[in-house]
Structure formats: C-alpha cells, structure tokens
Amino acid sequence: MAELKKNLAWVGAFALIAAVCAIVIMCRAKTAPHGKTAKILSDGETVRVVDLENVKDPYEFTVTSKDGGENTVRVENGRIAVTGASCPDKICVKRGFISGTQPPIVCLPNKLTVVVTGDNGGIDAVTGGDAQ
Amino acid sequence: MNVKKLTVMALMLSLALVIFVAESFIPPLVPIPGVKLGLANIITLIAVYILGRKESFVILTLRIIVASVFSGGMAGFLYSMAGGLVCFAVTALASLRLGENRMWVVSVLGAIGHNAGQLAVACIVIGSAYVMWYAPFLIISAIVTGAFTGIAAQVTTKRLRSI
Numbered sequence: 001m002a003e004l005k006k007n008l009a010w011v012g013a014f015a016l017i018a019a020v021c022a023i024v025i026m027c028r029a030k031t032a033p034h035g036k037t038a039k040i041l042s043d044g045e046t047v048r049v050v051d052l053e054n055v056k057d058p059y060e061f062t063v064t065s066k067d068g069g070e071n072t073v074r075v076e077n078g079r080i081a082v083t084g085a086s087c088p089d090k091i092c093v094k095r096g097f098i099s100g101t102q103p104p105i106v107c108l109p110n111k112l113t114v115v116v117t118g119d120n121g122g123i124d125a126v127t128g129g130d131a132q
Numbered sequence: 133m134n135v136k137k138l139t140v141m142a143l144m145l146s147l148a149l150v151i152f153v154a155e156s157f158i159p160p161l162v163p164i165p166g167v168k169l170g171l172a173n174i175i176t177l178i179a180v181y182i183l184g185r186k187e188s189f190v191i192l193t194l195r196i197i198v199a200s201v202f203s204g205g206m207a208g209f210l211y212s213m214a215g216g217l218v219c220f221a222v223t224a225l226a227s228l229r230l231g232e233n234r235m236w237v238v239s240v241l242g243a244i245g246h247n248a249g250q251l252a253v254a255c256i257v258i259g260s261a262y263v264m265w266y267a268p269f270l271i272i273s274a275i276v277t278g279a280f281t282g283i284a285a286q287v288t289t290k291r292l293r294s295i
Binding site for chain 1: 160163164165207208211233234236237240254257258259260262263265266268269271272275279
C-alpha cells in the first residue's frame with residue numbers, strides 16, 4: 001500500500017507539471033500574433049523578413065547557413081513552411097506550414113529559425129514574387 | 133576494478149550502442165526537435181543501480197562518444213553530450229534519495245534534465261531564444277518517454293537482481 005501511495009504521489013506531481021505545460025502551450029497559441037510577417041534567422045541573425053499578407057503567387061527561396069547547410073523556404077498567403085532541408089532528419093520539413101499560432105520552425109543542424117511575427121514593420125523590397 | 137565488473141560494463145556499453153542504433157531507425161514521431169524515446173538511457177539507469185554511479189558515468193560518456201562517431205556530426209555530439217551530462221547529474225542526485233522501486237521517477241527527472249540541457253545548447257548554437265518555445269512540449273515529452281524507459285529499466289533491474 002505504501003508503495004502504491006508513493007508511486008501515485010509522483011504520478012500526481014508529474015501530471016500536474018504536464019498540465020501546467022499544456023496550459024502554457026494553449027495560452028501561447030491564443031495570444032500568439034496572427035501572422036503578418038515572418039522572420040528567417042540563420043545563425044542567430046535575421047537574414048530575411050517576408051510579408052505573409054496578400055501573397056498572390058506562392059514562392060520559394062533557399063537559405064544557406066555559414067557552414068553550407070541549405071533550407072528551402074516556401075511562402076504562401078498567410079503561411080510559411082520549410083519544404084526542403086539538407087539535414088538528415090528533416091524535422092523542419094515535417095512541421096509543414098505555420099501561420100503564427102504555433103512555435104517557430106527550427107532546423108537545429110542548419111541553425112535556421114522561421115518565426116511568424118505580428119508586427120508589420122521593417123519589411124524591405126526583398127519581399128514579393130521576385131524571390132531570386 | 134575487477135575483471136567481472138569490466139566485462140559487465142563492456143557488455144552494457146555495447147548494449148547501449150545497439151539500442152541507440154536501433155532507435156535511430158525509428159523516424160521522428162513528432163516534428164519537434166529533441167523529442168525522442170531515449171531508449172539507451174535504460175542502460176544508464178540500470179548501471180547506476182546495479183554497478184554504481186561512477187561506472188554508469190563511464191558507460192554513458194563512452195556511449196555518447198562512440199554513438200556520435202556512428203551517426204556523425206559535431207552538432208549532434210554537442211547536443212547529446214549536453215543532454216547526457218545534465219541527465220546524468222540529475223539521475224545521480226535523484227538516485228541518492230530514490231530507491232529501486234522509484235527508478236521510473238529518477239528516469240523522468242533525468243529526461244527533463246536531458247531536454248533542459250539540450251535546449252540550453254540549442255539556444256547557444258542557434259543564437260536565438262526562439263527555441264524556448266519548445267520547452268513546455270519537451271517537458272511533457274520527457275515525462276512520457278522518461279516514465280516509459282524508467283519502467284523498462286526498473287523491471288529489468290528487478291529481474292537482474294533475482295538471478
């Protein structure tokens with residue numbers, strides 16, 4: 001009986017921690033800005049900011065990291081995804097499209113981060129259909 | 133260190149490596165970097181309780197070094213080492229207070245430590261704190277996978293004791 005009680009106490013403690021995490025995830029999903037722009041970071045530096053609003057023609061571009069890793073980023077109206085990666089695990093590709101309410105797409109091997117932000121400032125002329 | 137102990141350690145190291153390689157064939161279940169079963173940690177846990185902390189530490193570090201030779205890549209080595217060392221520190225401390233009937237708890241705590249260590253390295257390597265978004269996901273995954281591997285280790289240790 002004492003054994004069962006001890007185990008149950010730990011199960012309860014871990015369930016509580018998991019519940020807190022689940023609440024944090026849900027709160028963040030609710031408060032996250034709904035995607036107007038996306039920032040692409042390579043090696044911690046912002047290499048590109050793209051507008052996600054009113055994208056009539058979806059386009060793709062390649063981000064090359066300092067040590068040569070390549071990721072293909074696809075931009076569609078209101079959403080962004082990594083569609084190709086030179087790394088073996090392809091976790092970033094499996095994430096599919098994000099539109100703001102999800103955590104950023106991260107490619108650990110190529111040190112790439114794609115994050116959707118709510119603000120619309122700082123967009124330069126690089127955005128748009130002429131991605132190359 | 134006697135010959136028997138050395139042989140058992142070598143056996144456990146090779147077991148851990150086989151488990152590691154076998155697990156690497158399982159495709160990532162969720163598209164979140166860092167989420168994995170961590171089956172090789174079963175061996176680390178068993179070694180802590182059967183052989184001792186020092187012996188388990190040797191098995192763990194050798195496993196990480198040899199495993200990263202298998203899988204290749206300096207970045208992978210950094211993540212495994214950071215995760216492995218934090219996980220071991222937590223496991224070693226927790227095993228002082230928690231006995232063999234609570235190995236699954238030690239395993240969960242170690243798994244959370246593992247993911248915390250990896251997340252910290254990911255922040256430094258990637259150069260941005262955005263990966264912290266994954267923290268709550270990784271804690272939930274650590275509780276589930278840690279309990280799973282911990283129960284496996286606990287059952288195995290019980291069986292080994294009765295031999």
